[in-house]
Amino acid sequence: MKNQSMDMNISNEAQITARPLWSTPTITVRLNNADPLVRSLERIILKEEAAQRGGSKSTPVAGLEAGLSTHWLKYNVLNWNYPEIAEFRAHVLRGVREFIKLVGDPDDPQLAISGISCWANILRAGESLHVHHHDPAFVSAHFQVKTGYGPDDAIPYDAGHTIYYRPGFIDRSHGGQASAAPSPWDDDWQITTKPVEGKLFLFPSYVRHEVRPYIGSSYRISIAMDVFVKKQQLPIAFSGTRWHVPKAAELQRARLASEQDDPVVVG
Numbered sequence: 001m002k003n004q005s006m007d008m009n010i011s012n013e014a015q016i017t018a019r020p021l022w023s024t025p026t027i028t029v030r031l032n033n034a035d036p037l038v039r040s041l042e043r044i045i046l047k048e049e050a051a052q053r054g055g056s057k058s059t060p061v062a063g064l065e066a067g068l069s070t071h072w073l074k075y076n077v078l079n080w081n082y083p084e085i086a087e088f089r090a091h092v093l094r095g096v097r098e099f100i101k102l103v104g105d106p107d108d109p110q111l112a113i114s115g116i117s118c119w120a121n122i123l124r125a126g127e128s129l130h131v132h133h134h135d136p137a138f139v140s141a142h143f144q145v146k147t148g149y150g151p152d153d154a155i156p157y158d159a160g161h162t163i164y165y166r167p168g169f170i171d172r173s174h175g176g177q178a179s180a181a182p183s184p185w186d187d188d189w190q191i192t193t194k195p196v197e198g199k200l201f202l203f204p205s206y207v208r209h210e211v212r213p214y215i216g217s218s219y220r221i222s223i224a225m226d227v228f229v230k231k232q233q234l235p236i237a238f239s240g241t242r243w244h245v246p247k248a249a250e251l252q253r254a255r256l257a258s259e260q261d262d263p264v265v266v267g
């Protein structure tokens with residue numbers, strides 16, 4: 001967040017300064033008429049999952065032992081060669097630019113994208129993603145492809161929901177009425193979000209989160225990603241199958257869309 005401070009002289013004897021020490025910038029992009037895109041992405045992801053089976057060795061992640069998520073170091077959704085992926089990539093680059101605008105100048109070379117890692121998660125009955133964060137990435141994102149529930153399905157409690165934890169808070173307490181001494185600060189210690197198809201949510205990579213177990217007869221699909229920027233000076237080559245490095249023309253399109261205030265970004 002841009003450093004916002006306000007000095008207020010209220011007397012000759014004291015100066016009061018209001019300034020947030022920490023804040024958590026986020027961007028939400030909701031696609032208009034998302035259905036054609038998410039249904040295509042679902043087909044593509046299932047096809048790529050089938051192709052991945054029997055391929056590289058699984059790397060367990062956030063409680064998952066097998067499946068497309070566990071090969072996340074070996075592929076990149078943004079590099080798949082489909083027109084729908086190109087459309088998705090445009091939404092992602094626009095979203096990243098909007099996020100960077102919250103924290104600095106989106107044209108600052110230090111905030112230019114070094115590389116993006118992007119993978120798909122398919123959760124089947126009973127599967128979940130345990131609490132984790134994506135440090136040392138700079139900004140991470142979730143995109144919901146499929147909730148796994150029909151419009152008339154009763155969703156058991158928070159099944160398949162994503163929970164984001166207020167930075168630092170999870171280390172202290174479970175908060176709320178569950179703690180011995182609840183405090184007004186407990187009110188937003190965790191934010192539980194119901195999956196919405198076609199929603200892209202960007203957040204600082206240090207924010208811990210989890211996906212509660214999916215309880216249903218279908219499957220839940222999301223796409224996740226980590227974005228790294230030049231300023232990080234990490235010993236990562238950003239080459240090979242794990243990485244996507246955006247093309248200049250696509251970044252330029254994202255810049256123009258942002259300047260024209262394309263209505264797909266709602267907040």
Ligand SMILES: [Fe+2]
Pocket residue numbers: 132133134209224
């Ligand atoms: Fe995650």
